[in-house]
Amino acid sequence: MRIAVVEDDDGVGSAIVAGLTRFGHHPIRLIHGADLLLRHKEFDFVLLDLGLPDQDGLDVLRQLRQVSGVPVIILTARGDERSVVRGLRLGADDYLVKPARFAELTARIDTVARRAPRARETPQPQTLAGGGVAIDLDARTAVVDGRDIDLTTKEFDILAVLVRNAGAAVSRQQLMDQVWGDAFVAVSRSLDVHMTGLRSKLSRPGLITTVRGFGYRWDGITPTDSENPDDA
Numbered sequence: 001m002r003i004a005v006v007e008d009d010d011g012v013g014s015a016i017v018a019g020l021t022r023f024g025h026h027p028i029r030l031i032h033g034a035d036l037l038l039r040h041k042e043f044d045f046v047l048l049d050l051g052l053p054d055q056d057g058l059d060v061l062r063q064l065r066q067v068s069g070v071p072v073i074i075l076t077a078r079g080d081e082r083s084v085v086r087g088l089r090l091g092a093d094d095y096l097v098k099p100a101r102f103a104e105l106t107a108r109i110d111t112v113a114r115r116a117p118r119a120r121e122t123p124q125p126q127t128l129a130g131g132g133v134a135i136d137l138d139a140r141t142a143v144v145d146g147r148d149i150d151l152t153t154k155e156f157d158i159l160a161v162l163v164r165n166a167g168a169a170v171s172r173q174q175l176m177d178q179v180w181g182d183a184f185v186a187v188s189r190s191l192d193v194h195m196t197g198l199r200s201k202l203s204r205p206g207l208i209t210t211v212r213g214f215g216y217r218w219d220g221i222t223p224t225d226s227e228n229p230d231d232a
Helices: 010-022 033-042 057-065 081-089 102-120 153-164 172-180 188-202
Strands: 002-006 026-030 045-048 072-076 094-097 127-130 133-136 141-144 169-171 208-211 215-218
Touching: 002 010, 002 033, 010 026, 010 102, 026 033, 033 045, 033 057, 045 057, 045 102, 057 072, 057 081, 072 102, 081 094, 094 102, 153 172, 153 188, 153 215, 169 172, 172 188, 172 215, 188 208
Parallel strands: 002 026, 002 045, 045 072, 072 094
Antiparallel strands: 127 133, 133 141, 169 215, 208 215
16 A cells, blocks of 8 residues: 555654565655655555644644545544544544554554445435536536536536535635645635526525535435425
């Protein structure tokens, strides 16, 4: 596996990289959390320290989870209960306190990696229809009241994120993370422009609701509705 070893201590980082290499993995050492956020698509697994030089590892994990489901084990000297609970609730797959025995670390990596593919294989509905609205996420088409809606790439990407989270509020940052790649790279004004265009083309004010001070929510068809389109 390609494993990101996010660790600022040279001695610890080098030891982990050497050990993982002996076990047949392909570890790459990163020092800053920003490096992981920029390069997360390169990796199959992440070992994440919390005491990073540019930002707290828990903040890095929070941002990572908005754009990626890559398996993460937190490996840190921070063993207080509050940090452990926060790490797991923010989406870490496991939490290990230093100094960790290498045999235990590799066993946990193997266990988490075995679980991860099954989680990623959970199917999501790709075609939704009801109430005069039909959206095909695979074909990237949208039809409203019999009209084909000509959406730009970014407009459809925004629509897809909202539809996949139907009924739940999606933050502006989450939208920018998933559509533009990473929130700190995206320009907030770009989201406003594309959201305005999307709403105008849909011509249905009730489909996308603004959640003041937070983001947006898709209040149109849901995956449940799509199973029985004739009932809509």
